[in-house]
Amino acid sequence: MTTTSSSILPSELEDLVALFDVRGTDTPTPDAEREAALASPRFGTVFTDHMARISWRQEDGWLDRRIEKYGPLQLDPATAVLHYAQEIFEGMKAYRHDDGSVWTFRPDANAARFARSAHRLALPALSVEDFVGSIAALVRTDAAWVPSGEDSSLYLRPFMFASEAFLGVRPAAEVEYLVIASPVGPYFAGGVKPVSIWVDEEYHRAGPGGTGDAKYGGNYAASLLPQQLAADNGCDQVCFLDAATNTHLEELGGMNVFVVMDDGSVHTPELTGSFLEGVTRSSILRLATDRGHEAVERRIPLTEVVEGLADGTVREIFACGTAAVVTPVGRLLGSTFDRQVGDGEPGALTMEIREQLTGIQYGRVADPHGWMRRLA
Template structure:
């Protein structure tokens, strides 16, 4: 599909952010966005336009029934001026898996990637240069048909917007504190937990805000049935390190987002010589591991958050401090390799990078 590219007068271009040092996550957006429409069973009219509001009917199915999906990616600025995409094929695959779960049409991988590359090439001057900063990519699909009645939309909009961002957590690569949710759940077996759909995140807003107000960066979700087994954190999958073995929750319940950073961490850790166990740990096991010292490290892994050391879990009214609130050696080793590959400062032995 040939993409039409609209022009923007110079006097309508945005002023860029003043400094990368004060670049907040998700606050700024570039000048342009990509759009394509689905109707009559096909995608059509692919175009790049000025970033701006969308025209939707008040009865749009996306607004009434939450038929929305999205992805999260980053483009990393390298020293040679290239923008590195990290394993974009996995993002496209996950996006289409989300679409299938939400009764939405898939988008052809070549259309998705071509649109993304074209948009990035036009907006590359917006990309921050500091390690830890990036051009965040938000592909989105929404049901645009205006009607009432709980049925899938017959019309859709797929769009991509870009946002120059600093680190997801203001503290950067330092240990964070996490609140364990004992009352609320994120997803249940048979639901939409594995899909990147807006409703999953809307359900987390209340307790997420409560956690922030109490000084915690994120919420750790437990399983819906027993409310004791660790699943994931709001913005990332989570790993626990015992005796050089990394534990992370399995994906077979369908309640956990299959993170591409998670998959990459598993591969890198194996190649470093560490053991991996995809096994659900209970909070009782984790608390006991903190008490007897067998839990050596804990960290989160996600596109937005990158690798985030976890130094504290608040559970049953107590703060459980992990590794004296210090960054663990394995956490740092994985972080250094991941960041090095993404920013092109070390060799990419896996051929994960697609450059623009």
């Protein structure tokens, strides 16, 4: 696997954006319609006027970098992704700061994970330069779509799929990479609310040696039935246990999980290869350490958490991911237990970390680690 890992300088970003041929839409969204969408954005239902795209051919490599009109893809019924699920994706956001500039958060980390996912799914590696350049080119083209409301942002979805038309179990010789964007509002309308979590002891999202640490659609498809069962039990989300022993916490359907102990230490399941290494997760580990808390990555037994909620040694639980950033957990349920987390309200450290992280993303507080990258 060949990838480029670097911190791209602002002057270099200009050169990367220039590689993309902008083929503007002939049917731009009217200003009034766009403003109405931005006034009440809904996750993943309204999309900007354009999308970024790069094609790959086995004999030629990556070619035809362009920004083109957002629209349907024409696929042959034999397109490989429809039969063998050879695809990956990422999730990130663009944030409008008070001065009108537009920034994104740790794009190099998303680019590196995208390359790791590609390697696991036998897809061609996309360089950090092409990844970041495609995002910047799209955001600059559709900059008017970046909302400026409180905790609103432009959600970015880079993805890659096997586009070759063939029936046969082998890596595709033709691949398409695209980036689409959707304006989104605050994850928690009306304020941050604790969620209830169902711990599934029957199904697993992924197992050892599988695709769990790749951001791959099949992992999410595997989580849908357990998520449905969680809803049947009155819960907002599902938490999976490890497939090998069925005893240790791993992750939620689409988020990593953290446990705060009564001594102030912050614990999260160690990376085993069977669940995703979240960019938000690694950022929280750094911020917790900066704040003087011991940050621990280890295997966390479910029994320890259940008992800790009963005797007070577990003080807070929260989940994290790109969409919700930090989500407090107020209740943990399973087939044999039902525990309230603390007093059922968002924990103090949970909210402090959330405020600091979102503050960095929106330019409201200092960015000590240089995580933000200006796009426009």
